[in-house]
Every structure is written in structure tokens, then in C-alpha cells.
Amino acid sequence: MHWMIKAGIQNSVALLPDPLSNQVYYAIQRRFGGLRSIAVEDKLRQGIEVAERAERNGLRVAGARVLEVGTGRRLNLPLSLWLQGADEITTVDLNPYLRPELVHEDLRQIRDERARVEALFGERLDHGRLRKLLALADDFNLDRLLDTCSIRYLSPGDAASVDLPDGSIDLHVSYEVFEHIPGPVLGAILGEGSRLLSADGLLVHYIDFSDHFSHSDPGIGPINFLQYGERAFGLLAGNRYMYMNRLRLDDFRRLYAGAGQRVLEQVAAPDPATAERLAHGKPPLAPAFAGKPPDVLATLNAWLVSRPEGSTA
Numbered sequence: 113m114h115w116m117i118k119a120g121i122q123n124s125v126a127l128l129p130d131p132l133s134n135q136v137y138y139a140i141q142r143r144f145g146g147l148r149s150i151a152v153e154d155k156l157r158q159g160i161e162v163a164e165r166a167e168r169n170g171l172r173v174a175g176a177r178v179l180e181v182g183t184g185r186r187l188n189l190p191l192s193l194w195l196q197g198a199d200e201i202t203t204v205d206l207n208p209y210l211r212p213e214l215v216h217e218d219l220r221q222i223r224d225e226r227a228r229v230e231a232l233f234g235e236r237l238d239h240g241r242l243r244k245l246l247a248l249a250d251d252f253n254l255d256r257l258l259d260t261c262s263i264r265y266l267s268p269g270d271a272a273s274v275d276l277p278d279g280s281i282d283l284h285v286s287y288e289v290f291e292h293i294p295g296p297v298l299g300a301i302l303g304e305g306s307r308l309l310s311a312d313g314l315l316v317h318y319i320d321f322s323d324h325f326s327h328s329d330p331g332i333g334p335i336n337f338l339q340y341g342e343r344a345f346g347l348l349a350g351n352r353y354m355y356m357n358r359l360r361l362d363d364f365r366r367l368y369a370g371a372g373q374r375v376l377e378q379v380a381a382p383d384p385a386t387a388e389r390l391a392h393g394k395p396p397l398a399p400a401f402a403g404k405p406p407d408v409l410a411t412l413n414a415w416l417v418s419r420p421e422g423s424t425a
Contacts, residue, residue, distance in 0.1 A: 113144075113328055113329060114329055114331070115325035115326070115328070115329040115331075115332055115336075116348070118325060118328065118329070118354075119325070119348050119349050119354065121140070122137070122349070122351050122353045122354050123348075123349075123351050125137045125140070125351075125353065126351035126352055126353055134207075134209070137353055138185075138211070145328075146328075147185065147214070150186075150218075152188060152218045152221040152222055152225070152229075153225070153228060153229065153232055155186065155188035155189070155192070155218070156188055156191070156192040156195075156222075156229065156232060156233075157192075157232065158188070158189050158192065158287045158318070159188070159189050159190075159191070159192020159193045159195075159196065160192060160196070160232070160233065160236065161318070161415075162189070162192075162193065162283075162285050162287070162316050162318075163193065163196050163236065165316045165377065165379075165415055165417050166283055166314055166316050166417070168377065168417075169314055169376050169377055169417050170312065170314075170425070171282060171283065171312065171313065171314050172197075173193055173196045173197060173198050173283065174196065174197030174198070175197060175198075175199050176193075176197075176198050176199060176282040176283045177198075177199055177200050177201075177280060177281045177282050177283070177310075178190070178193055178198050178200070178201040178202070178281060178282070178283045178284075178285060179201075179202045179203075179204065179271075179274065179276070179281045179283070179284050179285070179305075179308060180201060180202070180203040180204065180285050180286065181204060181271040181284070181285070181286040181289055181290075181301060181317075182204075182205055182271075182286050182289030182292075183203040183204065183205035183209070183210055183265060183267060184205065184209055184210070184289075185209045185210060185211045185214050186210070186211075186214050186215060186218060187203070187210070187215050187218075187257075187261075187263065188218060189203075189285070189287055190203050190261070190263050191218075191245065191261060191263075193283075193285075194241060194261045194262065194263065195233060195236075195237055195238055195241050195242060195245070196233065196236045196237070196238065197236075197238050197241075198262075198283075199262065200262040200263075200264070201261070201262065201263045201264070202263075202264040202266060202274070202276065202281070203263060203264070203265055203266070204266045204267065204269040204270070204271045204274060205266070205267040205268070205269060206267070206268055206269065206270065206271075207267065207268065207352070208267040208268055209267075210254075210265060210267065212252075212254040215252075215254060215257065216249075216252040219245065219246070219248060219249040219252060219257075220249050222245065222246065222249070223246050223249040226242075226246070229242070230242070241261075244260055244261075245257075245260070245261065248260065271301045271304065272297060272300035272301045272303075272304050273300075273304060274304060274308060276308055278307055278308065279308070279309065279310045279311070279313075280308055280310070281308045281309060281310065281313060282309070282310050282312070282313040282314070283313060283314055283316060284305040284308065284309060284313070284314070284315040284316070284317075285315075285316050285317065286317045286318070287317075287318045288318060288319070288320045289317075290317055290319045290364070291319055291320050291321060291324075291356055291357060291359070292355055292356060292357070293357060294355075294357055295357060295359055295363065295367060298357075298359075298364075298367055299367050299370055299371050302315070302367065302368060302371035302373050303371045303372070305371075305373075306371065306372055306373065306420040309419065309420060309423075311423065311424065311425055312423075312425035313419065313425075314376075314417055314418070314419055315373065315416070315417065315418045315419065316415070316416075316417050317415070317416050317417075318413070318414070318415050319364065319413060319414050319416065320412070320413050321359075321360060321361065321411060321412050321413060321414070322334035322335070322412045322413070323335060323336045323337040323338075323356070324354065324356060325337070325349070325354075333386065333389060333394070333395065334383065334386055334412050335386060335390075335395065335409060335410070335412075336395055337349070337356065337358060338358065338395065338397050338398060338401045338409065339395040339396050339397060339398055340398055341398045341399070341400070342400065345358070358401075360401075360404060360408050360409065360411070361380055361408055361411050361414055362404065362405075362408050364414070364416065368416065368418055372420055372421045372422075373418040373419070373420060373421070374418055374419060374420070374421045374423070375416055375417070375418045376417050376418055376419065377415065377416075377417040378414060378415070378416055378417075379414060379415040380411050380413065380414035380415070381411065382406070382407040382410035382411050383410050383411070383412045384410075386409075386410040386412065387406055387407065387410040390406050390409055390410055391406070397409070
């Protein structure tokens with residue numbers, strides 16, 4: 113679908129009153145969009161990647177207390193971390209998007225592809241926990257699942273002000289969420305992460321800097337949205353269903369520094385095809401982006417692992 117048509121549909125649906133707006137948008141996603149089907153393995157792999165990043169920086173997921181920023185419509189990241197031994201997971205979302213029927217679909221897929229799931233996790237998998245999870249596939253109840261898997265779902269909830277004590281989590285995580293949050297709010301979320309983190313805890317976040325319209329419109333490149341000024345792009349995609357802050361890696365590094373976060377590991381590299389297009393002046397860049405280094409503009413994703421400055425860990 114052409115991205116401007118998609119943007120127009122999203123803007124129109126966003127104008128509807130709640131809860132009708134959410135219901136209509138969900139129905140469209142189920143019929144035509146990314147909710148038609150998923151490969152649950154890919155979603156579970158996100159939790160494995162988070163665990164690997166944490167372990168590279170000295171924190172084991174087994175026994176960890178986790179806070180996830182941005183639940184979304186499914187629970188696969190919390191479930192993946194629980195299957196790897198996380199002690200308890202709190203997942204927070206400003207919008208109550210979680211859908212029990214999608215969670216149930218994912219459980220059935222895990223059950224039906226059990227051998228592949230076991231191979232995916234390998235030695236990381238707690239087999240006893242997997243058996244408990246699969247027992248819920250045929251007799252599904254969301255509250256029972258949350259209780260069984262020690263998941264606390266807070267929505268509507270504010271990740272910048274979480275009802276948890278100081279030092280009560282070990283791992284603060286998100287996957288493809290930070291690019292959808294305004295910069296000042298992100299700064300507050302990172303600051304709250306510092307308050308919540310235990311002495312040896314970590315923040316582990318994966319950020320997608322690409323134009324998300326390019327995920328469904330192959331006719332545009334991954335930084336197509338950088339040619340628009342703030343006002344123009346706000347009119348095109350300022351709605352709650354496709355808001356993108358368009359912050360680049362250097363902007364995130366400044367946010368982290370401003371929140372007192374020391375980056376321990378950064379995994380990011382410019383995309384060669386995007387770098388080449390930039391070298392030929394494509395796309396033409398809005399003034400806010402024209403002065404940024406080409407390698408920053410061509411970087412499409414990053415892992416950032418951090419902890420508060422002054423931490424003794």
C-alpha cells in the first residue's frame with residue numbers, strides 16, 4: 113500500500129472517538145495489516161536477543177526482575193524472558209492494546225511448533241515453565257496466564273512514573289518502542305529507569321530508526337520521512353497509530369547522557385544502501401536533518417545497553 117494512503121487511513125481512524133477508534137484500527141490491522149499472522153518464533157527471539165545483550169554486560173536473565181516499556185498487543189517478549197528464567201516481569205503501556213485472542217493464538221503456535229521453540233531457546237529454556245505455559249493453550253484465560261508467568265500488566269500506565277519501589281528491577285527493556293515516544297518523555301522514562309534499577313541492573317533497548325511506512329511500501333526508502341519538516345510530517349503521521357519521533361542515534365545518545373545513563377554497549381552501523389543513496393542526494397533532507405553526519409542518518413537501528421552514571425556495578 114502506498115504510504116500516503118496508509119497515513120490518510122490512520123489519520124482518519126485516529127479522529128474517531130474511543131473506544132471506537134481502537135476497535136476500527138484493530139479490525140483493519142487484523143484484516144489487512146501486520147496482525148493477520150505472525151511467526152511467533154521471531155517474537156520470542158527478541159527476548160533471547162535481550163538476554164544475550166544483558167549477559168554480555170554481566171546480568172543473567174534467570175532470576176531477574178524485569179520492566180518492559182511498551183506492551184503492545186502481545187506478550188511474547190515477557191513470555192520469552194519468563195521461559196528463560198526471569199523471576200517476575202512488569203509490562204507497562206500507555207494504551208491498553210493487549211488482546212487476549214492474539215496471546216491465545218501465540219500460545220497455540222508455540223504448542224504446535226514446540227520442537228522449533230525448544231530448538232530456538234536451547235539451553236536457555238526452562239522446560240518446566242514451558243510445560244506450564246502449554247497447559248494454558250487449550251484452556252486459555254489471560255488472568256491465569258499472567259499469574260502463572262509472574263507478569264504484571266499495567267495499562268494505561270506511565271513508564272515515566274511506575275508504581276514500583278526504588279531499586280526493584282534488574283532489567284529495563286523495550287524492543288522497537290522508543291522510536292514511537294517523544295524525546296522529552298523518553299528522557300523521563302530513562303530517568304525513571306535509573307530510579308527503579310538495582311545496583312547491578314541494566315537498561316537494554318532496541319531502537320528502529322527507519323521510516324516505518326517503508327516496512328509496507330517498498331517504493332520508498334528507510335529514511336524517506338527525513339525529507340519533511342516537523343509540521344508537514346506531523347500532519348502526515350502525527351496520529352497515535354503511527355507517531356515516529358524521527359530521532360537519530362546521536363539524538364538518543366544525548367537523551368541518555370541527559371538522563372544520567374552511561375552507555376556500556378552500542379551495536380549500530382550505517383546501512384550501506386542508505387549511505388549510498390544519501391551520497392547521491394536522495395532523499396532531499398529537511399533542514400533539521402541536513403546537517404547531521406551521513407553515517408548517523410544511514411544508521412537504521414541500534415542496541416543500547418546502559419546503566420546510571422555512578423553505578424558501582
